[in-house]
Amino acid sequence: MSNFHDMAASNMRMTVVVPLTPGVLPEEMMVEVFLRLPIKSILRFRAVCRFGLRCFLQRNFAAEAVLMDSASSPPKLFFTSPTTSFDASSVFGTSSGPGDGLLFTLNDICGDFVSCLRPD
Amino acid sequence: MAAPESGDGNNGAARMVTLISSDNTRFEVEAAAASLSQTLQLTILDGGGGGGDGIPLPNVDSATLSKVLEYCIKHAPAAANGGAPNATAVDRAELERFDNEFVNIDQSVLYSLIMAAHNLEIEGLQSLVAKKVADMIKGKSPMEIRRTLGFPDPTPEEQAEMNAHMLEYGWAYE
Numbered sequence: 001m002s003n004f005h006d007m008a009a010s011n012m013r014m015t016v017v018v019p020l021t022p023g024v025l026p027e028e029m030m031v032e033v034f035l036r037l038p039i040k041s042i043l044r045f046r047a048v049c050r051f052g053l054r055c056f057l058q059r060n061f062a063a064e065a066v067l068m069d070s071a072s073s074p075p076k077l078f079f080t081s082p083t084t085s086f087d088a089s090s091v092f093g094t095s096s097g098p099g100d101g102l103l104f105t106l107n108d109i110c111g112d113f114v115s116c117l118r119p120d
Numbered sequence: 121m122a123a124p125e126s127g128d129g130n131n132g133a134a135r136m137v138t139l140i141s142s143d144n145t146r147f148e149v150e151a152a153a154a155s156l157s158q159t160l161q162l163t164i165l166d167g168g169g170g171g172g173d174g175i176p177l178p179n180v181d182s183a184t185l186s187k188v189l190e191y192c193i194k195h196a197p198a199a200a201n202g203g204a205p206n207a208t209a210v211d212r213a214e215l216e217r218f219d220n221e222f223v224n225i226d227q228s229v230l231y232s233l234i235m236a237a238h239n240l241e242i243e244g245l246q247s248l249v250a251k252k253v254a255d256m257i258k259g260k261s262p263m264e265i266r267r268t269l270g271f272p273d274p275t276p277e278e279q280a281e282m283n284a285h286m287l288e289y290g291w292a293y294e
Binding site: 025026028029032033035036037038040041044 | 237247262265
């Protein structure tokens with residue numbers, strides 16, 4: 001069975017990795033790092049740990065990411081899956097400013113039916 | 121009669137404060153530079169850290185503190201100008217050059233710096249080190265990210281989650 005390491009090896013150059021930290025970084029600093037990553041790295045990061053996953057569920061992450069982005073980038077929709085099994089999708093709007101945040105979450109996609117949850 | 125220059129003297133000469141590292145080294149530095157730290161700012165505004173007192177920093181060793189202060193001293197003038205709206209392009213380029221050079225350091229030093237920037241709440245330095253870490257992570261696989269950030273190797277359950285994620289989001293791994 002092809003495990004994760006093999007897949008990683010085939011897709012990416014392997015490098016020798018020196019650990020940055022003897023311990024895990026403080027949460028606020030991890031968020032600061034997150035905010036400066038491109039989307040591919042953010043997605044990979046989400047696979048790294050539960051913390052990464054949790055970060056995405058916090059609406060202020062989306063809001064802060066928008067703030068960080070707003071000067072230079074066109075409006076975006078930000079899709080993320082709020083469950084560990086990746087069977088739901090949350091959509092964040094990032095078009096008009098930090099206020100718009102979470103738009104809706106799609107759940108339980110089954111045949112023609114989908115449950116759509118809106119905040120509030 | 122009070123000499124008029126006594127008031128000027130207080131304002132004219134830059135006020136100094138003393139910071140004491142965890143290994144008891146004393147650093148004398150301009151209050152304006154030390155005030156880049158949100159943590160220290162209030163103490164300094166209240167008049168602390170002057171004279172023989174000194175502000176103890178039990179979480180920061182002398183090697184790290186001297187590095188942190190190097191950053192603060194360099195950035196203090198721009199910060200005092202409210203982000204230096206009238207700074208010349210040359211000044212800004214010089215600060216950028218300094219910043220790039222500043223984080224071109226050994227990983228263990230970087231880690232101490234991250235912790236100090238966090239503890240002392242020095243906003244610019246927090247951004248700088250976060251950007252450095254982000255640059256280190258870009259293009260790495262989840263496994264490499266884990267190792268870079270010092271996470272323990274994944275449990276079988278976490279490994280399964282990582283595999284599932286990788287199948288789901290193949291494009292993120294190209």
